[in-house]
Amino acid sequence: MLGIRIRSAWLIGAIGLCVARVAPAVAQAPADTMSFYRALDLEASGKYKDAVPLFREALHTSAAVNALLGLERVYAELGWSDSLVAPVEALIAANPREETYRTVQLRTLEALGRDADVRHAVDVWVHDIPGSVSPYREYARILLQKNRATAADSVLAKAKEVLGTTKDLQLEVAQARAAQGDWVESAKAWRQALLTADYLEQAAAYALAPTPSSSRAQVREVFLALPVEVPSRRALADLEATWGSSADGWNALKDLPPDSASAEAWSEFAQRAEAEDRWTIAREALESALRYKHTSDIAIRAGTAAMNGGDPAAALRLAPLSDAHGDSALIAKSYLPLHARALAALGRPSEAERLVAAYDRFLTPAAHNNLTRTIAWGWVRTGDMTRARAALSATGAEGDSSDAAGWLALYEGNLKSARGLLRGGTESSPELALALALVARIKADSAPEIGKAFLALAKGDSVGAASQFVGAAAKQPTARSLLLSTAAQIDASGGRDVEAVVLWQRILAGEKDSPEAPQAELEWARLLRRKKDLAGASSHLEHMILTYPQSALVPQARRELELVKSSIPPVL
């Protein structure tokens, strides 16, 4: 199967080569090459046997090289590759410097499994054209294709001995070293190869992807060593992404010299980071690109990355309206959504309102409504629910049924409306999941204390939110455990471990039959494991597994227990 794949690969390569060589010749189409073109037509229509005599005839014309490649293809299709040996030998005898003949000869002999003849052909080639790197290259490639890395290594060593250098064989050296697991030497060779063939970046990353974690630091060193070269840094960035570390990928690129090639590398890297929601890295890459090449597109992308990374002030700074040079349509389409979001997040909704009003005539109704909802969200952030409600009402019926309307209802403690609006919404987030879980558990239609807790959370006041949820727990017995668990989660994620533990204890003592009890115990155990209290973690995990055997969290708890007991390899 592998052999078939390799053969297909080189056949495709050979066809590509043939077309490339034929293209300039087509315009002239001298008479003596007519047999060659007829052969090509027959080959294209699958009449391989009929194509054979015509390709053979064309071997004696100016299209001999292409004819030989054609003959190689059709013989391969027919399973007659052994018939190619004699003609190719004759061609070599007539024109010993033509490398394509030699290469076809090696491929043919290799395909026929005549290893000794391959070696002999290489020796003859070396003898006939002393000083040529080609025989070593072609032979090494054949051996590498057959997974004979050690043998390929010997060929490359011989080339170095004879030619005094392997500088034109770096690609083969790199592949041989990688196949032998000599990752650092492979990286060095790839770096050399990339100097003259930067299109091999992805090939380098692919070949080095299996580097074991113990050797990765040394491979990095090779690519990061001075002088800084864009192709090798791009290859390393690709490699880091393959290894699952975009942050390290950015390290490979961040100190490139500011020029057009680097700006392109930064922008491309940012594209991948954007797709992976790695906004901090995307922003850094785009800011670097901006410094060399300031365009609206890159500025907006950088601002959006900053905004999504939680820095609305930077979003305004990176994509100022002045970049649009007064192009109102561009501002309305590209800048306004970002600026309105940033201003709303910064608690400056009135500025956002003024901005939207200034460019209103360039906005479609849908865009206008989107911006109005963003502004309403800004009012929520400031705690001004009246103005938030007013802003939302201005968008009409659509605004009243939006996600934002659902959240407003929740913040106002109107659970009845919130229940319907949030369930029918389009948004998807952990906060929404929590809100839906709560409104489903609480039977009352109104719960202002819950609204206040969510509002505090929306304003980024996690301490206040946790406190509000605890307060709400006293008034909502049906959701008490969920409210306490939510408060504990907020405390734990904010590093307030003592407060979180107090709440988990409360759940386990007073709400031990609730669905939140196993969750509380699992979270408590996880906290203890993070703090290296393995005995404590183990005790809670065992208690949780045995007390709540039907809980959906038991598999997670068992895995935690395995990690605590070192029964399975640690998670790296």
Added chain:
Amino acid sequence: MMLSRVFSNARRGAFVALAATILLSAVAGAQRLLVPMDDAQQNHLKAYGLTYNAIKAGASAEWLLNYRGGSFLLADTPELRRQAGLAGITIEPMDNGKVSQLRAEIAGANMEAVPLEKAPKIAVYTPPDALPWDDAVTIALKYAGIDYTPIYDEEVEKGDLSKYDWLHLHHEDFTGQLNKFYLSYRDAPWFIDLLQKNTALAKKLGFANMPGLKKDVAEKIREFVERGGFLFAMCGATETLELAIAGHNVDIAQSFIDGTPMDPDADRKMDWKRTFAFQDVHLEQSPFVNSMSDIDGHQVNVAGRRQPLGTFTLFNFSAKFDPVPSMLVQDHRGVINDFFGVTTSFNKSVLKPGVTVLANEEGAPWVKYIHGDYGKGTWTYYGGHDPEDPQHAIGNPPTDLSLFKNSPGYRLILNNVLFPAAKKKPLKT
């Protein structure tokens, strides 16, 4: 004997309490716990740990050969129920009536109930700084919760093997050539470190070089089995242990490791009368070919000889007349995906007469899993490196058995850990 050792150990006070609890409960309740080992079992691998630790604590246990995948019947105690609950092991409480029915079924079929009495003391031959994650047996023991003691050359040379009942070897090269990795990894830091440490250890223990030390260790392992020890080896250790034993008076190491070339007449000089499993083996003479001999059928590290992986099939034995091989092949699958190792399989052409083949690949000239008696002891060889990492390469991430808790390939390893616990060594047919 086993219990008296346990009771005499003051450090295991808690353990004694557990044992007492189990015994008392077992008597009082007269109930049993069936640990099914067919597809009903949620965690086959942990079930072995539960059984091993029950025996270790002095509880009664039986291995029900060929009954529902080789199930276990244990005393019904709160502690065992607790352990099963924690690990997610499926158990089925049985009253006396059901146990009687079960025994009747076993009596009338190719099944047998083998009492398990003595939890073997386990040693794993592994370098002192090795993590447990590059050896399928230590991975399995860790996961199942079975204690073991790592030992290496110093302990073997000191005579510590006599302290253990069961010894495991994995990818150690007992020819002292570090699996010929010199060819490909001579400049790799990990290889340089390994070479330096092993050479220093050989000198420290009074040997001229690594092959000298490893041959002596191999000889002590041979003596361990001869005296009644249980040996279980996997991967390259199977092949190289045999070569080291047979080559005790022959230079079978290449010059890159001991400075002198291999004896060109080594094949003729090898002493196969002393080995466990193989005879008339041809050694690989070339230092540039990453293979030791023609024992391995797959030759994974030699590109031109490498054979593809298939599946291997476990043999059926008579549970009543051949309980030992029966124990070794208990599994919920009869056909298992093969997996590579430095030594993956064993060519039939070099097997000694009398070797029991436990698993083979249909139609292939090699077998996968073999067993035999030697002196007062037994040996078992299982080719390959890691049943759940079939293409294992150096540097691959370790196998996390919580993702393979029903692995049929790993079960074979754990069968080997438990079978020395059988009450008496039954006679072969």
